[in-house]
Amino acid sequence: MKRFRNILVVSNPEGISEALIARAAWLAQANGAKLTLLDVSETDQSDLLRLLSTLSGTRAQEVNEDLLAARKDQLEQVARTLRDKGADVSTKLARGIGFIEVIRHVLIHGNDLVLKAADQTPAWSVLGGPDLHLLRKCPCPVWILNSMAEPSSRRIMAAVDPDPEDATRDALNNKVMQLATSLAVQDDAHVDVLNAWYLYDEHLLRSTRVHTPPEEVEALLLRTKQDSHGRLTALTDRYAEFADRMRVMHVKGIAADVIAQHAHEQRVDTLVMGTLGRTGLSGMFIGNTADTILSRVTCSVLAVKPEGFISPVTTEELDRP
Template sequence: MKLFKNILVIADEASMSDSVLDRAKWLAQSNDARLTLLDIIDASPDDLEGMFAVLPGRRARDIQDAVMAFHAQRLEGFARTLRESGVEVSTRVLNGTSFIQAIRQVLTEGHDLVLKGADQGPDRPFLRAPDLHLLRKCPCPVWILNGEARAKSGRIMATVDPDPQDRARDALNHRVMELATSLAQQEGAKLDVLNAWHVHEESTLRHSFIKMPADEIQSIISGEQTKSSQRLAHLMAGFREFGDSMRVLHIKGIAADVIPEHVDSEGIDTLVMGTLGRTGISGFFIGNTAETILNRVSCSVLAIKPEGFVSPVQLEDGEQ
């Protein structure tokens, strides 16, 4: 299965690295995809013009043009390396807020994946505000690579939360599984599929104030476990052909705790997850569980929106 055909690679100075370049090349070659390298100057044209206004005559315009040319030349250096490997590449330099310009590029050119290196540092969290904005608001899948990412993944984990009665959630779970299984097969990686389940208000039910017998509590827990297990089995029935190459885990616990713990204990390098909040509503970007997980993991993350997601970032007048 060809996963992606039109990949946008964020190649600004803070994000671009050998890891991102290697992964972009591998994805393009594996999927017969074309790449667009995007560098974003984090200032509007008006900001640059105002900053250089102190220079005499045409000097301001010359310097502004030189800044743009520098970024374009830098991108061409990366593009040349990729073209030598047979990859179709184009380049673009834009001005403005980085995540907004990246999303507008997606909307304009119909990219089906955004690939970006995390803007990491020794005293910074893995995902900083610009990357989180991109993950929350970009309509296509976003893949944020950590600094240790290699050209191919070795350990992939897909997180699912099946519910056949919820059509949006069910479709998103299938999309997560399609991408995770295809990616694992394409990259020769081991795949874990994890579904965390829990009983609402279990600690309250066990409190002495409720006076609920232990056998009744256990009956409720067993019932919830059975229903959750059946929902998971229903989802996995569509992916039986991958049974020998993946491990399915049904773990009791809060997903926001269980998933980061499994990432750390198992050495997961790529987490594939859905970010279901609500669909079709601009401004409701991501579910609370997904938000918490994104703030607690340090592996590379491939985040997928549900069908019908509407980005709050829109094209400006005149853009198509």
């Protein structure tokens, strides 16, 4: 996985977990990468600000400074642990809205990966709002670790949708395959390469309203399946060296449903996927399929963007002091 050289590791309010530290240390060693540990003090903590305002004299300022110092000490403790493992590490404190400050740092400092533990709540089951914002809007790959993540993966899923005639999609699928197979080798894990296919409007073709003979529908189904399988084979043949740890799956169904169901049933712990939408446009949002998947899975997610992605945060945030 010699791809990431400038990695941003984002702290949660609870700090940086052992699993996140272990993954960051491995990435730094595997890539010869430098690490930046970032902790964002949220500016919209209205309850805390209201409580501090009730303190007499200069106590509010003193408590606030103590809190910032404590956060800095937490970062430095993690940094020392990573430096002891041979990593090149720096730390940074920021104030603002968490996901915006992360993206702002990426845009200014050119980070090529964001690594973060999933936001945790008492009822945590799927990715929360701030994590989804990062996955949707951050221009570089984002790796969100499940709250129960182990330091290494056991079962990985690469969700692909090959189309050799679409250069952007083809490049994105190859990124997904490269990352998933590299991670599988590093973690000695298995990877399921999953591609969903279906015949558009099959239910209408079979309805009495359209009057399509059953044999024509079956012929269309077969052609759709064969064409899709051919594109999948053309992609996975490039990664034949990983055949001993790779299972290729061609499943009929809507992609979001198939991927979410497979992740749940097979207990996938890391999903590697592309988030493909319109490119070259400020304010771009990821495709509906990717958005639906991200709102339904509970595993760790490593999401990569297509070339030409422009974050909607760019113009509205870079001019801020």
